[in-house]
Amino acid sequence: MDPVERELRLYRRLCLFVGAVYLVWWLAVEGLLPHAYNPLPGRLGVVVAIWAITGASYASAWVRIHITLLWTCGLWLLTAHYFYLFYENAGDINWVVGSFITVTAVTLGMMSRAALLAYSAFAAALAIVVVVELPGMHQSVFIPGLLTVLLQANLGMHSRLAVMRDLAVSTVELRRINAQLTRSNLDLQRFAYIASHDLQTPLRSIASFVDLLRSTYSDKLDARGQDWLARTGTSVEHLQTLIRDLLEYARVDAESPSFGPVAMRDVFDRATGLLDAEIRESGATITAGELPEVIGDRAQLVQLVVNLLGNAVKYRGTQPPKVHLTATARDDEWLFELRDNGIGIAPKHHQQVFEIFKRLHDQKTYPGTGIGLAICRRVVDRHGGKIWVESTAGEGSGFFFTIARTQR
């Protein structure tokens, strides 16, 4: 529960409590001290007023935002009234003492320090004055003193009120924006997922019939016709890869990761296993330092390492790739570095490479769809971390990513 809600709930409960105490006190006095001055309307009026404000706080945002102001005003009014009664009507002392103690005790937890000090000073001063000067005290002295202290407490109260109001408004605003974002994010995920799925069907038709044309009727076509058919075939394959990758990306987003303890050494081994063909073909040397156990989603982490390793091997220069993965412990996260001796990335492209479908090369030089690093970023995001690259063109790359030690 956020602090604004918690405070509101506290005020409401206190209001109910104070009203109840008031009512019980009235009943007690009525029953135990039958000759005491114990007017029903006035006392009951207070109870009703307090409970009415509690009720109003459910209906009115104004009441909710200004609840501290209302409570403090009420407190001051009540205090002044009691001291007036004290002066006016010493016989009513049971009322004054009883209710005043309750209200004060209950309120002490509610105000800012400044308002609290001011109120305490006010209450002490008034108490001393009234008790000491009782019969001879003139009412007009009472008022300036009261006003001064009211002002002091007001200042303290306002600073707190302002903060509370801003907090209330900004929290509400934040919640609304958050809800909106969650909704649109969900829509986007679902859209990407469904779109990719639904796109597969006609695509499969095209690919299949192109295949059939090539296998059944290519002898009926001249060289140009066969060329066009071949180009159609490759384009369809490319489109299928794009959609498959988009689906992959959407799935990383859509699926809620299942967190558990994961040994990064296992993840690394699995990744190298999956890339076995590429590693052998390129003559790559893949090594790793000591790798820790983290809290994460194993499948997603494997995907992360596969994509990074795959890139390190794919974007190689003239020498066979040498790739090394290390881990460093930090306060609240693990920092991983994957270093390679490949073609490197110029600083101006460092941000770009992590975007969906953004590539720095054409299909012929280095095939790919440009989704690998975007997926990496998504996975690292999900694990409460950050991913970035340090590299210069021609001098290999170092891909860094962090994984938070504690996962939500």
Place this chain on the structure above:
Amino acid sequence: MSDVRPVILLAEDNENDVELTKLGFQRAKLDVDLRHVSNGEECMAYLAREPLPDVLLLDLNMPRMDGLEVLQEIGKDPKLAHLVVVVLTSSKADEDVMRAYKLRCSSYLVKPINFDAFAAMIQGFGAYWFGLATLPPRN
């Protein structure tokens, strides 16, 4: 003379996929009696009549009544519960696979992207169900 060709009922809404499946069986050189229905309702209507097909090739994404509902209905009907149902679909999502098997499909096939792979799959399908495995007896 009774027809000893296996009878396959294909439940598939996409015309192109129906055509490709026919071609797939031809390419795999499997001589089958391939019947076709376009949605779940038609499928159940067909199954209500005798005789039952030897294998039901079931697509999951169909209008009106989808593949999973068909599986459910078949499972509930004692006259149909023995039917060999092979799901033939484009989705390899874990949830779909799981749900199909939980509804006791006999097998789950994911349609490959290109035609040659598809024909090879049909060949494997035929070799297993009409060569290796014993189907429920026709009555």
